[in-house]
Amino acid sequence: MSNPYLYTLVRWLAVGGAIILLMFATYGFLRAMKARRSTAIGYALILPWLLGLVIWQLFPIVASLFLSFTEYDVLTPPRWVGLQNYRDMFTRDPRFWPSVRLTVLYSVISVPLGMLGALATATLLAREVRGVGFWRTLYYVPAVLPAAATALLWRWMFASRGLINSLLMPVYNLLGMEPLSWFSDERLVLPSFIIMSFWGVFGANTVILLAALKNVPKELKEAARVDGASSWTVFWRITVPMISPALLYVMIMGIIGAMQNFTAPLFIKTPGGAGTFLNVYVYQQGFTQFKMGYASAVAWFLMLLIMILTALVWKWSDAYVYYEGEVRNQ
Amino acid sequence: MNHRLSNLLKGFLTYFLLTLGAAVIVVPLFWMISTSLKGTDALFAYPPEWVPRPPVWRNYIDAWRMLPFGRFLLNTLFITVLAMAAELLTTSLVAYGFARFQFRGRNVLFFILLCTMMLPGVVTMIPSFLIWAKLKQVDTFVPLTVGAWFAWGPAYIFMMRQFFLTIPREMEEAAVMDGANVVQIYWHIMLPLIRPALLAIGVLAFQGNWNNFQGPLIYLNTMENFPMILGLKFFEQSLSKEAPMWNYMMAMSVLMAVPILGLFFAAQRYFIEGLNVGGVKG
Structure with a gap:
């Protein structure tokens, strides 16, 4: 070699x-x-x-x-232990549930909020603004950057004497409070990750939603306006239902991605592993502790969790998503 | 009159909001570049120094020399180019098969393909590693490049199939009349026709491999084999022990981002078109 x-x-x-x-x-x-x-x-x-x-x-x-039903350290053959891994995971492991909580809360909060942001941006861009291409490209830039670079950048901006605290200094002084420690404060790890996630999600989602908005027939909206509907009503009653398939796509892909957040948390140091997302936990158990069996059990749990969340969104969306040309039974 | 005023106000509000959003995007980017050009003592200056005076261009050279970044760059390019080439060739072949040929089980298989788009990679990570370990290929570039021959990326197949479907069948029928076989049709007629899709997916695949972190992290151990991103990770670990050298880290982050940004700007028309075809009928 x-x-x-x-x-x-x-x-x-x-x-x-x-x-x-x-x-x-x-x-x-x-x-x-x-x-x-x-x-x-x-x-x-x-x-x-x-x-x-x-x-x-x-x-x-x-x-x-x-x-996931074995104990396996790579060097010796896997040994069957039945449900032991799952029992340990659910009842004994003190790091498991905090990691589940972080992962789920992060996904459930950041994905819908990010989608709303992307929808708002796309709505603005769909208004025949000048230089759509320019804005669209600009908003896309964060999505192209390597997640590692983005994570390092935000860790630096969130540092105790970093840019964000510098800019917030007048606010801190006004309220007479200590500067926040963001990623170094266990309680603020989740909000910090959520704030960071906004920066990256706009690009691709805005582009997809903008294309969907452009496909909404103008006649529909105009007809509603003639009938006296306000632009707010037109937006929620016509535009949103018409683009709901795209919204569903963005939502589901977002959840699958967010639940598997991996690169950013590995580049950001947090106190006491408060920023250990489940995917990172699988990696740590499998590749630094060499507990491949246990890691597989966590991985399977994570997959089931993702499937349940996706199924819930799907089921819930059934009442709202409108496919053109589809015949409803009810 | 009232109507015109409200339109004017709306227009103003639109541009105001768009500019605000743009600022949120540009300020961190600017800060990244600005930090990369600062001397160590200017890092934590308050109030923050936006434009470093004088800019310390040496940061880039010094940071580059702290680790074998030249080697890392070569490794990244090597992995990215091989994986991307294999991905483009195989995904376009598979997409062509799904788009143009009738065979039993096609719809079921295509449905399975769509399902795998949603399959979380976390469950396949450990067994895939064990397969490569059995084949004694850990700590080589093989797992990161050879695997791409198996048409990596169901989303790419889906997007390319959509493109194939937009091409009129007459093109091929004429070629069949002239006695061309499938390989000739694919190579001489179909590939040139789907060039926009190839470009778009090429950029996506390049970006995916260039930015991939989990794969190299799992498969590579020796520093000589590291791609840029693992170099960045190693850099981060060794530099953040005491006082983090944020200027060096930002310099290397900028260097990692520049090729991707360049490619994105060069091909962005195709790139965004490709995203749309894939996304609209998700």
């Missing part, structure tokens, strides 16, 4: 070549089995994804479920 680049390049080319050969082999095999031409080509083309699905998704999911 003298040259790590060459080492990787050889394997990269070998696997790439093998997959392409396998695609041709699939086509040949299916044709030999008298499959239709379009079937043979179709399966050959989606083969890379199908292989990935089995090797990197289905197998790992089953494997991690199995591991």
